[in-house]
Amino acid sequence: MRLQLLALLAKEPAHGYELKQALEQIFGSAYPSPNIGQIYVTLGRLEKDGLVRGVDVEQSNRPNKKVYYCTAAGREALDEWVDAPSEGPRVRDxxxxxxxxxxxxxxxxxxxxxxxxxxxxxxxxxxxxxxxxxxxxxxxxxxxxxxxxxxxxxxxxxxxxxxxxxxx
Amino acid sequence: MTTAPSGPPALQTVNLVKIYQTGGLPVPAVRGVDLRVERGEFVAIMGPSGSGKSTLVHMLGGLDTRTSGEIWIDGRRADTLSESAWAILRRQKIGFVFQFFNLVGNMTVADNVELPALLSGASPKHARERREYLLGELNLTDKADEAPGRLSGGEQQRVALARALANQPQVLLADEPTGNLDSRNTRDVLRLLGQVHRQGQTIVMVTHEARVAGLADRVVTLLDGQIVDDGAVAPARRRKQGPGDVVELHG
Structure with a gap:
């Protein structure tokens, strides 16, 4: 899910739950609804690799939320992904x-x-x-x-x- | 989803064989097919080209003669009938859609569709209502007054389907009914087939299209003129998983 999230963040900064909603809205029931925990784990890894950065945003009477945005390195990784040809269908299944x-x-x-x-x-x-x-x-x-x-x-x-x- | 048998099967063959003589050489096309289709069943016939699918349904519809074996339609032995008796039985019991539509060129689309119902004794009012329903479902209402020759191949194909169903025949036989259709028209045809099937229409259909075969209760696979598989389509697994996973499997 790394690159899907990266692509969404290249469009605009978002927090985890917004990313989940965006994926659901774009792909509808034709794609498995992403698990929120999985999204946070992936965001954590992306951050560790320097492809996104998370910023705490204060919320009144709620815990802070972390809004993520795509870094320059993230943008580069995204370009690389888009430019590379995708694998053909599996036949030796x-x-x-x-x-x-x-x-x-x-x-x-x-x-x-x-x-x-x-x-x-x-x-x-x-x-x-x-x-x-x-x-x-x-x-x-x-x-x-x-x-x-x-x-x-x-x-x-x-x-x-x-x-x-x-x-x- | 198989309907419980009530009365004789809609269609039955016993050890049905077709051997063509080409240049003195016997070429077996159908080699001993036993097939029983209950009323209300939707059976898809699949198999590679040359496996005998079309020959089989042509024989079921009396368009081709059998070499040996038996064909029973609604409890009546059909293969021993004279050609004219076969024609009458066909008009009463069977609707056809084949790859060639055979529409009557100098009649309007509406008349083409109403004709079978009128021939089988339906009232003009009933025939008209049925025609309006069928053309509506197939998105052809505004073509009703056209001559078939002015329609595209896909439109003619759908008119042929409407005509085949006009009669509410005991059995609908179809040979690649979506062969000439684009994706959207295929969807209309599938919706109508699903609908008439739920209303109790018996359907036997040759198709290589999985989308079409997926609608059927049962799939019969022919290989080299023989049935190599006959059974229900595997039950859906969606309830356990959620529809998305189905797509992901092949995404």
């Missing part, structure tokens, strides 16, 4: 390992493995369709995230089909 290794040991049949995996993916797809319906049409980041997940799933399913054809 756990299922692939099962598919290759399990039949060698005689503990599973490849056809059965593929069939089970297909049903599982379709179950996820059903959830995504529902999620897309429940998500505000105007929340573009959330809709695009869901659509991306759907396209990845479709590719995974097409690949399962290829694996199954290979068994012929």
């Amino acid at each position: 756990e299922f692939f390992m099962k598919l290759v290794l399990a039949p060698m040991t005689g503990i599973a049949d490849r056809m059965a493995l593929i069939n089970r995996q297909r049903r599982h993916y379709l179950g996820i797809m059903r959830d995504l369709v529902e999620l897309a319906e429940q998500t505000d049409r105007d929340n573009r980041p959330a809709q695009l995230l869901i659509e991306g997940a759907m396209l990845h799933l479709q590719a995974d399913l097409d690949w399962l089909e290829r694996c199954q054809e290979d068994l012929l």
Whole structure:
């Protein structure tokens, strides 16, 4: 979560709870709601690395809150992140390992493995369709995230089909 | 979500086989399929191209003859019927959406959709109401008076779906009904399919699109003309985790 938080702080200084709210608002239910404790831990690490700095702000009849802002070094780290290409999709995933290794040991049949995996993916797809319906049409980041997940799933399913054809 | 069987299955095949003769060589396309679809079920048929999916639904709809085996529609043996008797049964019981829409070119969209209902004896008022509902759901209300030829491929595809459902047929057979559609139109089609399914419509649909198959109660997978998997879509896991985690898995 380091760089997401850094990006939000590069936009404007904020305290932990505001960052949590901003993430929820931007990504909606299409992204796991960040845990506030996790956010504070991450902010602490970012501060230790000199990428953000926290300033105590006094509040009347409440404990002080810490507002964080992005430092010059933080800005540099953010630029580096944005400029670097992102990893491609995982293909040597756990299922692939099962598919290759399990039949060698005689503990599973490849056809059965593929069939089970297909049903599982379709179950996820059903959830995504529902999620897309429940998500505000105007929340573009959330809709695009869901659509991306759907396209990845479709590719995974097409690949399962290829694996199954290979068994012929 | 499978509906409890009431009466005969909507559709059943027994050891269904199709062998094409091409250049004297027998090419088996469907090799002994036993499939039973209960009333109200939504079955998606998946599988690689050339696995026999389209041939299977074409035989179910009487568009292609079987080589051997049996086809039962609503408790009646259909494969032994004469061509004209098949046509009547089809008109009464089956709605089709295929990759080619076959709309009547010199009739308006509205008339195309109303025709099957009128042919099967619905009153003009009922046929019109049904047409208005279906075109509305598919975002086509303002195209009702157009000729089909003036519509885009995606629009014609949706008109074909409306026509197939006009009759409230016992079984809707569909072969890649979202094949020509963009993302938004696919969403409209999915919503309508989900809706008519909840109203009790039996659906048997060939699709390679996971979004579409995910709507089904049951997925049948064909490989090389045979069923290699037949079962319910894995139950949702969302309740335990929260929807976000579903996306994160593949995000």
